[in-house]
Amino acid sequence: MQVFNSLEEINSIENTALALGSFDGVHLGHQELIKKTVSAAKDRGLKSGVFTFSNHPKNVILGEDSVKNILYKKEKEEIIASLGIDYLFDVPFTRDVMTLPKDRYIEELLLNKCKAKLIACGFNHRFGFKAEGDTKFLEAYAEEKDYETIVMAPFTVDGNVVSSTLIRTLIASGRVDKCPQYMGRYYAINGEVVVGNRLGRKIGFPTSNLMIDFSMVTPPNGVYVTYCTYNGKRYPGVTNVGVKPTVGKQDGESGEGANERNFERAKNVETHIFDFDSELYGKTITVEFLRKLRDEVKFDSISDLSEQIVRDCREARKYHEEKYK
Numbered sequence: 650m651q652v653f654n655s656l657e658e659i660n661s662i663e664n665t666a667l668a669l670g671s672f673d674g675v676h677l678g679h680q681e682l683i684k685k686t687v688s689a690a691k692d693r694g695l696k697s698g699v700f701t702f703s704n705h706p707k708n709v710i711l712g713e714d715s716v717k718n719i720l721y722k723k724e725k726e727e728i729i730a731s732l733g734i735d736y737l738f739d740v741p742f743t744r745d746v747m748t749l750p751k752d753r754y755i756e757e758l759l760l761n762k763c764k765a766k767l768i769a770c771g772f773n774h775r776f777g778f779k780a781e782g783d784t785k786f787l788e789a790y791a792e793e794k795d796y797e798t799i800v801m802a803p804f805t806v807d808g809n810v811v812s813s814t815l816i817r818t819l820i821a822s823g824r825v826d827k828c829p830q831y832m833g834r835y836y837a838i839n840g841e842v843v844v845g846n847r848l849g850r851k852i853g854f855p856t857s858n859l860m861i862d863f864s865m866v867t868p869p870n871g872v873y874v875t876y877c878t879y880n881g882k883r884y885p886g887v888t889n890v891g892v893k894p895t896v897g898k899q900d901g902e903s904g905e906g907a908n909e910r911n912f913e914r915a916k917n918v919e920t921h922i923f924d925f926d927s928e929l930y931g932k933t934i935t936v937e938f939l940r941k942l943r944d945e946v947k948f949d950s951i952s953d954l955s956e957q958i959v960r961d962c963r964e965a966r967k968y969h970e971e972k973y974k
Contacts (some may be wrong), residue, residue, distance in 0.1 A: 650726070650729070650730040650734055650735060650736070650737055651735065651736050652726060652735065652736075652737045652739060652741065653736065653738045653740065654703065654739055654740065655740055655757070655888050656740050656916050659718070659738065659762050659763065662695065662736060662763070662764055663695070663696045663737075663764065664695050664764045664765075664766045665690070665695055665696045665697065665698040665736060665763055665764050665765050665766065665767075666686050666687075666695045666696070666697050666698065666765070666766065666767040666768075666769065667686070667692035667698045667699070667700050667759060667763055667765040667767065667768050667769065668682050668683050668685075668686040668697075668698070668699045668700070668702050668734075668769045668770070668778070669701075669759075669768060669769065669770040669774055670682065670699075670701060670770060670771060670774060670961070671701060671702065671705065671706075671813060672699060672701045672725065672729065673705065673716075673718060673719050673720065673725075673813045673908065674719035674720060674813045674816050675725060675728045675729060675832075676811050676812075676813065676831050676832045676833070677804060677811050677814055677831060677832065678771065678783065678801075678803075678804035678810075678811040680728075680732060681801065681804050682769060682771060682801050682804075683697075683699060683729065683732045683733075683734060684732060684733075684771070685731045685769060685799060685801065686698075686734075686767075686769045686799070687732060687734065689767055689797075689799060690735075690767070693766065695766055696735040697733065697734050697735050697736070698728070698734065698735060698736035698737070698738060698763060699729055699734050699736070699737050699738065699739075700738045700740075700758070700759065700763055700765075701737075701738065701739055701740075702723065702731065702739070702740060702741065702742040702746075703739045703740060703741050703742075704741055704742050705718075705742070706742045706747070709742050709743070709744070709747060711749065714864065716817075716819065717863075717864065717865055717866035717867070718818055718864050718865050718866065719813060719817065719836070719865075719866055721839065721865075721924070724740075724837075725739075726739070729865070729948075736763075738762075738763055738921075741966075742872060743893060744962065746758070747778070748778050749777060749778060750777055750778050750781075751777030751778065751781050751782030751786055752774060752777075752778040752790060753777075754776050754778075754782060755768075755776075755777075755782070755787070755790055755794070756794065757885050760794060760796065760969075761901065763799045765796055766796055766797065767796060767798035767799065768787060768791075768796055768798050769798070769800075769801065769888065770784065770799075770800060770801070771800075771801050771803075771804075772784060772800060772801060772802055772803055773803075774787075774800075785798070785875070788800065799871065806830055806831055807830070809831075811831045815831060816828060816831055816832060816836075818948045819831070819867045820836050820866045820867070820868055820938075821866055821867070821868070821869065822869065823868055823869045823871055823941040824941070825868055825873065825938040825940065825941060826939060826940040826941070828938075833858070834937075835876070835937035835938060835939060836868075836937070836938050837935050837936060837937040837938065838858065838859065838862065838865060838867075838918065838935070839859075839933060839935040839936070840859040840860065840862065840929060840934070840938055840968055841859075841932070841933050842857045842858060842859065842929040842930050842931065842932050842933075842934060843859070843860055843917075843930070844859040854921045854955075854958050854962070855921065855926070856919045856920055856921050856931065857877070857922065857929045857934060858917050858918070858920075859917060859918040859919075859920070859922045859934070859936065860917050860918075861890075861916045861917055861918065863907060867890070867916075868890050868893035868938055868941070869890070869944075870890055870892065870916070870944065870945040871889075871890060871891065871941050871942070871943060871944045871945050872887060872889050872890075872941070872942045872943050872944075872945065872961050873887070873888045873889075873890065873938050873939070873940065873941050873942060874887060874888075874938075874939040874940045874942060874964075874965045874968045874969065875887060875888040875920060875936050875937055875938055875939060875965075876936070876937040876939065877920050877922050877934055877935070877936055877937075878934065878935040879929060879932060879933075879934045879935075880932075880938070883920075883923055884921040884922045884923065884924075885965070886920050886921050886922050886923050886965070886970040887920070887921050887924075887942070887961050887962055887965040888918060888919065888920040888921070888922075888936055888938070889918075889919045889920075889945065890916070890917075890918050890919075890945070890954070891916060891917075891945035892916050892917075907967070917939070918936060918949065920934070920936055921958075921962065923962070923965075923966060923969075932936075939968070939972075940968060941966060942961055942965065943961070944966055
């Protein structure tokens with residue numbers, strides 16, 4: 650798959666069947682649209698393409714990062730590539746793009762730049778200045794500009810329309826166990842393991858710590874059954890998301906105000922991998938969230954915390970064992 654990260658990079662390409670959308674979660678609905686586009690491209694002797702934006706349009710329009718990412722850029726590319734797409738146009742949504750009238754948006758970006766001969770999108774796709782373009786206009790304009798259209802009906806699972814908004818809501822509310830039925834995979838985060846306070850190792854539960862990436866949608870504070878993938882191998886484990894209230898203030902901080910100011914900064918992901926004793930500091934890992942066990946709470950003592958961790962590990966191990974009997 651050839652990836653174009655700006656409009657200026659797009660050149661010397663063949664005619665395309667082009668799927669439009671945010672594809673910010675590449676969920677099952679997105680995957681179905683991409684599969685239809687790939688199939689249509691093969692039938693017509695075209696290259697298959699996905700046209701999307703590397704940043705969420707709403708964040709540019711509102712001037713703030715109100716919409717969080719579900720996938721990292723690399724993951725997004727890998728999933729789209731696995732579906733057989735030839736070209737990925739993953740370009741920035743800019744003020745210039747935002748103010749393009751709907752007809753110029755189609756003609757300049759999709760037909761001229763991306764050489765679209767067929768354009769596919771979901772039933773609720775909007776585009777152009779003030780989102781004035783919709784599927785009806787896309788279909789009507791096709792008669793004048795001689796391109797084909799595919800408008801996909803709502804993709805539902807158990808009566809729910811699959812959408813990135815639904816998936817963000819599930820993650821942000823801790824219902825991570827529901828994600829696979831809409832995404833086709835577990836919600837996951839990744840990053841480099843950083844040095845923590847080493848308390849886990851002292852009390853018999855060594856952990857690998859990841860700092861929260863606040864551009865990503867994040868599960869609420871709590872304890873989760875997880876998988877950790879390192880060096881291509883997947884390990885069962887249990888993960889705490891939060892601020893570790895039982896441990897107290899961060900090093901160098903003092904006073905109630907300092908704790909409030911550093912609440913978000915102190916939030917991290919702390920994973921205990923079962924039956925694993927290798928050092929992971931500085932290594933990159935991926936943590937998949939299977940199920941939430943409980944909320945994060947403050948215990949009266951480190952001893953009480955340790956006892957609860959034993960119970961959490963026991964429950965997480967049981968979940969892993971029963972899931973793969």
